[in-house]
Amino acid sequence: MIIEEKLTKAKEKFNNRLRSGRMGQSLEKPKTEKQTDEGSGNGLKYGFSSMQGWRLKMEDRHCVQVGLEQLKDWSFFAVFDGHAGAKVAGICAEKLLNTITQSKHFQKNVSELNDTLSTTQIDSVVTSIKDGFLDLDEKMKTSYPDLMSGEDKSGTTAICALISKSHLFIANLGDSRAVLCRSGAVYFSTEDHKPNNPEERQRIVEAGGNVMISRVNGSLAVSRALGDYEYKQVANKPSTEQLVSPLPEVTVKSKNKTDEFLVLACDGIWDVMTNEDLYSYVRYQLAIEENLGTICSNVIDTCLHKGSKDNMSLFLVTFAGAPAVTADAKARDQKLDHQIVAKVEELVGKNNDEYSFSDLMDDLTVMEWKDLPPGGGLQAKHQVIEETFKKLSKYSNSDSETRETSALSDKTSN
Structure with a gap:
């Protein structure tokens, strides 16, 4: 009986959030205008594209910097998939990189971060990234009154790549994802942080929460995020042990001459494409199109027509081993x-x-x-x-905008 009551309350909360727009109600027609960009530097090229799609608002944000202030041969790329508003995602896009590079561990070793990194230096960068996430999460809560009071309940996932001459540092928080392609195959991908994952569920339960309908307390679809302070209220527990943790998983990969490309994308892409799907499609595009921004735009259009109902954003970063146009x-x-x-x-x-x-x-x-x-x-x-x-056709307004998505159930991720 108690379980049934909890499930009923969780469903009621879920429906209330849906009605209030916090879980991504849909427009009658998708907004298909895109923000698209491309660039190069430090031995790599990149493209970016994003689209609001079916969602009522565009809550994704992104950041790119080729050449850091103190490390000109390092680059940074990040996608932030906001939910319940775009404020936290916007702050992170503006401040996360600086928070990482100004951390004490980073500043202590920045002068020694040369072409080849020692194990100690690699560990220091990893610590700096984790500290940057945790520090920014704490600073946002205390620096913005509407976040502190709970008036603004927004949060964001994050997928980031800090790229040096010799290594890739990939930081993941939530259910956005990175995929690294090497030697003609998917070589590595990050793991989504979902409430049903055993380790995530254990932390949630130990913090006094529960997982209902695959969501934290029946509401939030990710178990790690920046912001989302209503899920970080448990007394006498550090931020990493709250219902929703701001601690990213950081993976380090040595660069290889067979590296082809790295994709960073929000879940609006992964809702309708597997890692292998995206790898295959990007590789196909690289053989017929030189402009990486155009390739990213084509990926987003394809995902829209495959049925994605979410905001969509992705970076494509190519390396020397990427396929060329033939x-x-x-x-x-x-x-x-x-x-x-x-x-x-x-x-x-x-x-x-x-x-x-x-x-x-x-x-x-x-x-x-x-x-x-x-x-x-x-x-x-x-x-x-x-x-x-x-x-x-005599019909100037075809139903093509909704044709392939109308048969799919609305996705209410995040």
Whole structure:
């Protein structure tokens, strides 16, 4: 009976948060404008893109700095997936890097952080990253009255990469994710911090909380985050032992000449793509497109058409071993586009005026296609299909914006 009462209360709280907009209600149509960027330096190139999508507000934030103030050959990339508002995510995008580099461990060793790092120096950087997260989480709570009072209840996940000449320092907090690709395969990926994970659940329970419907106290979908101070109120317990912990997992990888690329992305991407899907699709894109910002934009469009209902943001950082554009790959992609256009023309031509974009996608989906983008599938060719359909159809406003997502249940992550 007690368990049933707790479950009922958890569901009521879940529904209240959903109604209040704290868990990501959806728009009638997605906002598809994107912020896209690219750059290079320190022997690497990067692209970035983000989209609000179906969510009522854009709560993702990001940070990039190629060349740190005291370490010109180091770079920093980060994606912050905010929830219940964007304030904490925005503060972290602005202040986290500086909080890390100004920590006592970092400043003590910064003059010695050369091309090759010793084990002691690596450990010092890892400690600096962890201290930076913990220090910023504490400073935000005491420096912003609306966070201290609980008026603003926002929080954020974080996925960050601090890149030196010899090493990658990858910090993960929450359910955004990093994937490192090397030697033609996914070499490493971070683990999402979810309440159902045994270690996370144990900490939550020991702090007096519970895990209901895969959420902390039936509400929050991640077990580690910056902000979210309503889950950090247990007396006589340090911040790392609260229901929601601000302590990141930091992984160190030595650079390798076969490193291809690193992806940092929020869960709006991973909701609809596996690590292998994204690796395969990015690799396909790298063989036909040189602009990394465009590749990131294409990934986001594809995820939207695969059914992502969340904000979407991702960085793509490429290394010397990344695939290069080839004439053969571009020719195959163009041939596929021509085949798709011809098939759309055939299907629209033989059907009546009531033939909708939904009908077209249904017909195209059941057909056998050769050389569709791996990991992206037919959704990666949505733009080609839609543009052709609009040219041929009397309907200027097709239902293509909602076609592939309407059949999917709304995701209310975070």
